[in-house]
Amino acid sequence: MEGINLGFQFSTYKVFEKVNLSAEDSKLTAIVGPSGVGKSTLLRILGGFIKPNEGEVRLLGKKVTRPTPRIALIHQSIATFPWLTAVENVKLGLKYRKLPKDEEDKIARKMLEIVGLQGFEEFYPKQMSGGMRQRVAIARALAADPYVLLMDEPFAHLDELTAEGLRQEIYSTIFNDETSLKAAVLVSHNMNEVIELSDKVYVINGSPATVVGEVVIDMERPRSSKDPKFQEYLDLLYKLLTPVKKKVKE
Numbered sequence: 001m002e003g004i005n006l007g008f009q010f011s012t013y014k015v016f017e018k019v020n021l022s023a024e025d026s027k028l029t030a031i032v033g034p035s036g037v038g039k040s041t042l043l044r045i046l047g048g049f050i051k052p053n054e055g056e057v058r059l060l061g062k063k064v065t066r067p068t069p070r071i072a073l074i075h076q077s078i079a080t081f082p083w084l085t086a087v088e089n090v091k092l093g094l095k096y097r098k099l100p101k102d103e104e105d106k107i108a109r110k111m112l113e114i115v116g117l118q119g120f121e122e123f124y125p126k127q128m129s130g131g132m133r134q135r136v137a138i139a140r141a142l143a144a145d146p147y148v149l150l151m152d153e154p155f156a157h158l159d160e161l162t163a164e165g166l167r168q169e170i171y172s173t174i175f176n177d178e179t180s181l182k183a184a185v186l187v188s189h190n191m192n193e194v195i196e197l198s199d200k201v202y203v204i205n206g207s208p209a210t211v212v213g214e215v216v217i218d219m220e221r222p223r224s225s226k227d228p229k230f231q232e233y234l235d236l237l238y239k240l241l242t243p244v245k246k247k248v249k250e
């Protein structure tokens with residue numbers, strides 16, 4: 001997936017401009033930037049949910065003009081339907097494929113297995129922890145057979161222990177051979193999380209915001225925050241995130 005020369009404004013306020021980014025195959029790409037810089041908006045543009053004022057999004061070379069089942073979005077407010085069991089929640093992601101009922105059931109159960117929820121198929125969201133509910137949301141997103149998974153702060157509303165568990169598994173979960181997924185894009189405020197998970201990080205900053213850094217994280221997995229290289233990446237990202245001074249006319 002590519003974002004080409006993307007620009008966006010709310011009425012007269014230009015949020016970002018000239019944003020170029022690409023999410024490559026089997027790679028997790030992160031977008032970071034100060035609060036309010038336009039990360040969530042950019043992610044929604046990549047998903048075809050919002051139209052950019054400038055530029056375009058391309059998926060496998062084809063222009064994205066509206067939401068498509070090929071691009072799934074999960075966000076921080078964990079969205080499961082309380083009156084449906086885990087397996088029924090996952091089936092919602094499959095509806096558009098109009099499969100026979102038993103096929104639908106089989107895939108939904110497979111997806112729950114991939115996210116580590118085997119045995120919990122008939123549980124209702126209220127019987128599950130926040131982390132388990134977020135896994136159901138991920139399973140539902142994956143069941144739709146997307147090529148790209150967009151994630152907006154997916155660990156933000158989880159307690160640290162649960163978030164850590166899910167972070168450790170997310171990479172192998174989403175790039176499992178049994179899913180259709182090709183690429184993933186993560187928006188996060190947590191730089192440790194970003195370095196732990198990403199292959200490439202785009203830093204957007206300034207007003208209007210632009211891409212101020214493109215950092216390739218070249219470290220083996222699993223990554224330890226105690227590794228000096230981890231610290232170097234952390235320093236680099238924080239440096240790119242410091243407030244950009246507005247140009248003052250002399």
Ligand SMILES: Nc1ncnc2c1ncn2[C@@H]1O[C@H](COP(=O)(O)OP(=O)(O)OP(=O)(O)O)[C@@H](O)[C@H]1O
Pocket residue numbers: 010015033034035036037038039040041042
């Ligand atoms: N519906 C709206 N109308 C007007 N301005 C908006 C609207 N939604 C967002 N904005 C503004 O657009 C900018 C970008 O918002 P966005 O939520 O994309 O930023 P963000 O980088 O994801 O922020 P955060 O990190 O705090 O979640 C912000 O300055 C925000 O105030």
